[in-house]
Amino acid sequence: xxxxxxxxxxxxxxxxxxxxxxxxxxxxxxxxxxxxxxxxxxxxxxxxxxxxxxxxxxxxxxxxxxxxxxxxxxxxxxxxxxxxxxxxxxxxxxxxxxxxxxxxxxxxxxxxxxxxxxxxxxxxxxxxxxxxxxxxxxxxxxxxxxxxxxxxxxxxxxxxxxxxxxxxxxxxxxxxxxxxxxxxxxxxxxxxxxxxxxxxxxxxxxxxxxxxxxxxxxxxxxxxxxxxxxxxxxxxxxxxxxxxxxxxxxxx
Amino acid sequence: xxxxxxxxxxxxxxxxxxxxxxxxxxxxxxxxxxxxxxxxxxxxxxxxxxxxxxxxxxxxxxxxxxxxxxxxxxxxxxxxxxxxxxxxxxxxxxxxxxxxxxxxxxxxxxxxxxxxxxxxxxxxxxxxxxxxxxxxxxxxxxxxxxxxxxxxxxxxxxxxxxxxxxxxxxxxxxxxxxxxxxxxxxxxxxxxxxxxxxxxxxxxxxxxxxxxxxxxxxxxxxxxxxxxxxxxxxxxxxxxxxxxxxxxxxxx
Numbered sequence: 001x002x003x004x005x006x007x008x009x010x011x012x013x014x015x016x017x018x019x020x021x022x023x024x025x026x027x028x029x030x031x032x033x034x035x036x037x038x039x040x041x042x043x044x045x046x047x048x049x050x051x052x053x054x055x056x057x058x059x060x061x062x063x064x065x066x067x068x069x070x071x072x073x074x075x076x077x078x079x080x081x082x083x084x085x086x087x088x089x090x091x092x093x094x095x096x097x098x099x100x101x102x103x104x105x106x107x108x109x110x111x112x113x114x115x116x117x118x119x120x121x122x123x124x125x126x127x128x129x130x131x132x133x134x135x136x137x138x139x140x141x142x143x144x145x146x147x148x149x150x151x152x153x154x155x156x157x158x159x160x161x162x163x164x165x166x167x168x169x170x171x172x173x174x175x176x177x178x179x180x181x182x183x184x185x186x187x188x189x190x191x192x193x194x195x196x197x198x199x200x201x202x203x204x205x206x207x208x209x210x211x212x213x214x215x216x217x218x219x220x221x222x223x224x225x226x227x228x229x230x231x232x233x234x235x236x237x238x239x240x241x242x243x244x245x246x247x248x249x250x251x252x
Numbered sequence: 253x254x255x256x257x258x259x260x261x262x263x264x265x266x267x268x269x270x271x272x273x274x275x276x277x278x279x280x281x282x283x284x285x286x287x288x289x290x291x292x293x294x295x296x297x298x299x300x301x302x303x304x305x306x307x308x309x310x311x312x313x314x315x316x317x318x319x320x321x322x323x324x325x326x327x328x329x330x331x332x333x334x335x336x337x338x339x340x341x342x343x344x345x346x347x348x349x350x351x352x353x354x355x356x357x358x359x360x361x362x363x364x365x366x367x368x369x370x371x372x373x374x375x376x377x378x379x380x381x382x383x384x385x386x387x388x389x390x391x392x393x394x395x396x397x398x399x400x401x402x403x404x405x406x407x408x409x410x411x412x413x414x415x416x417x418x419x420x421x422x423x424x425x426x427x428x429x430x431x432x433x434x435x436x437x438x439x440x441x442x443x444x445x446x447x448x449x450x451x452x453x454x455x456x457x458x459x460x461x462x463x464x465x466x467x468x469x470x471x472x473x474x475x476x477x478x479x480x481x482x483x484x485x486x487x488x489x490x491x492x493x494x495x496x497x498x499x500x501x502x503x504x
Contacts, residue, residue: 025346
């Protein structure tokens, strides 16, 4: 992309600016606090209320990742759409006219956040599981490398899907609604129409990713995750990037 | 690199069509160092579209523009060479004034001291800089926007309606600021829909009406050719024509 003649703004500076943007508004800060605080909160609630046999590492992770699966994509969506809804794109894209680099910096900034959130999720779950014996909980650590891998895939693909829907629609409300409605609509459709049921795991993201929570993925199931992800993350991302690169950035 | 008399901005036949509507038609002019060039025309005449094409935010249908001898998108770290203010209100309403400048300084690779210098230069107090831009008056936003444009110590300024929302004292301040910038060898292009406003600031005028350049030259020459009343009359004629033409289009 870059040549010695016009190398663009160094990537580290773009990344630093995008990381700042995640936390420099009240709305952004609260969203991050919500993302980071829900995990220990869920662990605490489980420790007091869950059935002792459910107090094991697998269940802790399962419960703590649920809110992240909802909130991380929203961070991804807003990272993109706020440049349009708040019209800050006028400044962002004049300071770095190479929009590809700006998008890359945004993706990298949210990836840093996503990995942090995943680390917090696994760590909080571990603390919860260590405390499980206090309530005569199960305390089992049966989870394995596959567990970490599968949950990481689910959460990061959700984040990428948020970015993709943000780029494709460029309007916060529309992107958030589309993100939550369309995949579920797809699940309803694939579940209700008899002829479609067989092919559901190949095209429906919820169905395909459902297998990831069992941590015994077969090659066929990975192929299904791949096709569903290409359809729900890859395709909107490609179309969205094309839209951002071509669209006119204006103030009104 | 940019010798005396050599134009800092060369606009060459820029054209923008939206479907059958031509917003800008074959616009050509240049902006020289040491000169404040006023870009004046009624609302909707094509000023903002032309300026967005100049900085690569809007892809032109035809023609080209170079800034400091290059396509704007080929400039390295453009914020350090060209100061751009396209819409002072296009700021994230939840960000503080200081944060807006800090983000731009991060991308441009400037240290925090420069942010404080700019706040002083544009007359935003420490207390005002701590407030969110959503609570700013239009005049304060213009000051912040001008501070952001000047942050990177550029050689060229491109400002869209920077005097809009300023009180007479503010316009006087802006005139002094831009005069000093131009006297130091800088090049300034600023737009306005008010002939009177731009007359007091600019040395040269480019008059645009319905997407076409209708007059250009030094203020002195234009006044000599048309007379004070003549220039005003021409401008009012353009405004009236435009209002008649534009009215049906704006009803959607």
